[in-house]
Amino acid sequence: MNRGMNNVWALVAAITLIYGTLAIAMGTIPGIVLSNTPPTPGKLPYSEAAQRGRAIYVSEGCEYCHTQNVRPLKQDAVFGRASVAGDYAYDTPELLGDHRNGPDLTNIGNRQSSAVWQYIHLYDPRAVVHDSIMPQYPWLFEVKTKADPGDITVALPPGFAPHGGVVVATQGAQDLVRYLSELKQVPLGKAATP
């Protein structure tokens, strides 16, 4: 039954042929086709600052707890309309994510538009959401004795601010908050309701 397969090179060739074809069919071709998806009408590329913020979102691994993929399911409606292919035209590397230890952020720019809230939450999530398990990101901030003009100070509630100091957002924190503010879903045309 496996006479032919006793030649190691025949085995190597057979595996390469079969698996190679399937890898191209199921990996490369879908990649090529879907990489040409046009953006959803009205969807704009991210601003410079938001792109820098997105890079921080990637390097800090936010995607391991937050998704950016609203599913066409009842329980996802709270996060926005169902995501469509064109929404991801400017999203490389893709950040759809696999885990919702934290809420979906596809439409966070609309759902939480307060930058003040975002800065407090990034510095210490439990200052605004008591049961949150999100880690703190103090390294995106600086503690100064006195804020300089033009600094963005973080309005921390009592008990969460470091003693005798003012918490100021670094450029990194500002870029990240800018990125979050640009995570907004473009409303679909009248016809295509979700």
Added chain:
Amino acid sequence: MSVEARLTRDASEPEDAAIFSAFTLTATFWLLLATAVGLLLSFKFPYPDLATSPFLSFGRLRAIHTNDTFYGWASIALVGTAIYVAARTSGVAIVGKRLAWLSLLCFNVAAVAGTIALDLGFNDGDQEYREWLLPIKLIFLLAVALAGTTIVRTVAARADREIYISNWYTIGAFICTLILSLVAVVPWYQIGLGQVAVQGFFMHNAVGMWFTLLALGVTYYALPKTLNRPIYSYALGVLGFWTNLIFYPIIGAHHFEFSPLPWWFQTLAIVFSVGMLVPVWSGSANFFLTMRGHWETIRRSYSLPFIVVGVAYYFLGSTQGTVEAFRSLQTIWHFTNYTIGHSHATMYGFITFIAWGVIYALLPRATGKQPNALFTGLHFWLATIGVTFYVLSLSVAGTLQGMTWAQGDPFIASVDAAAPYWAGRAVAGTLMFLGHIVFAYNVWLMTLGGSREGGNYETTVRKAVAP
């Protein structure tokens, strides 16, 4: 090959034993590091402020935990056994030992560089299980190519006419992994949703073609060798091989169900996820039927209990995977910790347990040094109870998360619902990690430390003729 020749062959070449030992030693280092990181991560759920630092933050350590477990521990351990099995089943010494040593060097250089880069925040896009930067990935792929060449050359120089089934699987693992990695590393067709399709393809094929084929392959040698009887059915092994090879590449899209990937593309993945029952059940049945009637031997063996649990988790974990792929269940389980339970049932319960079983079965034969019997039992029970408790905790946590969302409760309610089970997972993880420390001591005994004792009951089995 005459029986006499095979018996003399049984005492393997000292350098072959050295290669096998070196692969196992470095793999064990990565197991300890990767799971120490994993343990810290599990404590960050109940204590989110624990170890607040850029270099110990959850976001960076999570990628280190997965990549070091995949490409540090599991890859190096299984490649070491696969090279040794190729030599033993071909009745020759390892051909091209220099390439094997170079491969080991590249595996470790990639793992060290990858871990440091990730800790500094250099992540190649949060694409799960391929977060290392491109040059580091290429070093890893060079290691795979070198080890694959070693195995193919060794099998090509075999004494018997037939290629033993183990080598089908291991050679298949190397070829498919090189192909799937090439598909996954080319950037120009990975823009936005295009990358989503490639990510689904890569994530699933990395586990399906690399780890699964390597683990099954070395089991097809270690199990009959320790039981001293041939595999139940050669044909079932071949069936499992080809159906695994054909179905796996098609089902990557089940990682992104209800996403904007084409609906038919997802349905195709679901249908072939059901098809996966063929290789999974034929492979598991083949091993269980080989064990039938030999439970006495298994009870008294160092290695066989690990292989039994490994095959059991292969059957349970992979069947769980098929069930998880259905859309009705995805509505509850997708994005939840249920998936993490599944990934540990398979990468730990199946792949890691098989690696341990094969190492305990073959390393003492290669080096002539035995592990400590009491510690082997301790390792087994710590790891078995640990992983079972881990999988159960997160399966419950994940189901509660999914149901809380489905009921329309506020999001934080799903965090509160899962919190007690996250504490349970930290306890389970502690048991698992303690087991790894015991295993590391045993590896030291079987390689550098320990004494080359005379015969013991395992060596009497050694005189048996390999199938």
